[in-house]
Amino acid sequence: MLRSQRKFFVAGLVVLGAALIGWGCRPKQASSPDLQLWTLQLAPKFNPYMEGVIKNWQQNHPGALVRWTDLPWGSVERKLLAAVFARTAPDVVNLNPPFAANLASKGGISDLTPLLPDDIADRYLPSVWESGLDAEGRQIAIPWYLTVRLSLVNQQLLRQAELDAPPRRWQDVPSYARRIRERTGRYGLFVTVVPDDSTELLESMVQMGVTLLDSRRRAGFATPQGQRAFAFWTDLYRQGLLPREVISQGQKRAIELYQSGELAMLASGAEFLRTIQTNAPAVARVTNSYPPLVGGDGNANVAVMTLVVPRQSRRQQEAVDFALFLTNGVNQATFAQQAKVLPSSRNALRQIQIALKAERPESREAAQIRSARALSAKTLKRAKVLVPALPGIKRLQSIIYTQLQLAMLDQISSDEAVEEAARQWNRYAEARWP
Secondary structure, three states: HHHHHHHHHHHHHHHHHHHHHHHHOOOOOOOOOOEEEEEEEOOOOOOHHHHHHHHHHHHOOOOEEEEEEEHHHHHHHHHHHHHOOOOOOOOEEEEEEHHHHHHOOOOOOOOHHHHOOOOOOHHEEEHHHHHEEOOOOOOEEEEEEEEEEEEEHHHHHHHHHOOOOOOOHHHHHHHHHHHHHHHOOOOOOOOOOOOOOHHHHHHHHOOOOOEEOOOOOOEEEOHHHHHHHHHHHHHHHHOOOOOOHHHOOOHHHHHHHHHHEOOOOOEHHHHHHHHHHOOOHHHHHEEEEEOEEEEEOOOOEEEEEEEEEEOOOOOHHHHHHHHHHOOOHHHHHHHHHHHHHEEEEEHHHHHHHHHHHHHOOOHHHHHHHHHHHHHHHHHHHHEEEOOOOOHHHHHHHHHHHHHHHHHOOOOOOOHHHHHHEEEEHHHHHHHHHH
């Protein structure tokens, strides 16, 4: 999302809170004969798939027409906000968990629990299904497709550094990063500290044993574990083992550096390999996929895309039924195969694993992607949502990243960064959750 759009959305949430106060009585939605579905950046590549699913639904539900609208990543929050104000919110929306949690905390999303079948949780991967719960234990989202971050590694740089493999745990990163820097002049990894970008650094802290928030939603990271995690990133930067741009540029810069051969390891999903093959074929040829970095418990992170039902919907049961149809085993398996992502459905995951074993790639590029997807599916067994989508989680990220930036630039110590981040968060939390 563009920075200007992000500022607009954050400012708009203040107004959104007021707009949603009356949602308990469910404001009248503009009349429409169709079920309204909004998704994120699927068109035009997946038009045939989506149109096929919608056609199948309509054949099985005569008269239940679906109007599909696909939006760019950077505009869904702004457009949904505008639709809420106009009382024309769609019936089913594809959202990421942080935004869904923010809307839910303001009463903007329906509790799906009474609308769901009793056995529904058994159809999805347990940790992924649980990621759709809000802070009060209500099911506010249905999981759709998943991505697991792998370590995509430039084997040529690894060989130049005389390393057999990349690090598997965060504790091994400093020595690896120093070896890459000293032997090749490149960087070992890129993890952004830009407040409104990737959550990878926050996830790494959880993997290092840090508790972000306690049961009262107060800062849980002002602990020895939190101090070690802040010092870990501060020291890496001050020692010149991270690109200087990590404090000013986001994940897009990591991709640029990797594709130009300036970065030895990129944390990304298997689906991104196709982009590297297109944009940087020479780098793609020396790229191998490895399991992602983990902490002591071995848990990796999984990113989830979900479907939610706004409270303004006047077709809530129909909306839930359609969301369950879109995410059933057959439909998810088909989409996961086409998009090179992972499904949240247990049945679909089994189908994907069987298909991957049977697949016989006809090219080196196809074999490379197949190998990465097989590793992603295997990694999913030890993957979970590491940073819960709780209200205010993006505010917490902004506070922690901003203080880390100051520590990295040697303006404060890493311990002072921990203390100030905890102070700022607790002040916010006490005002919001007395």
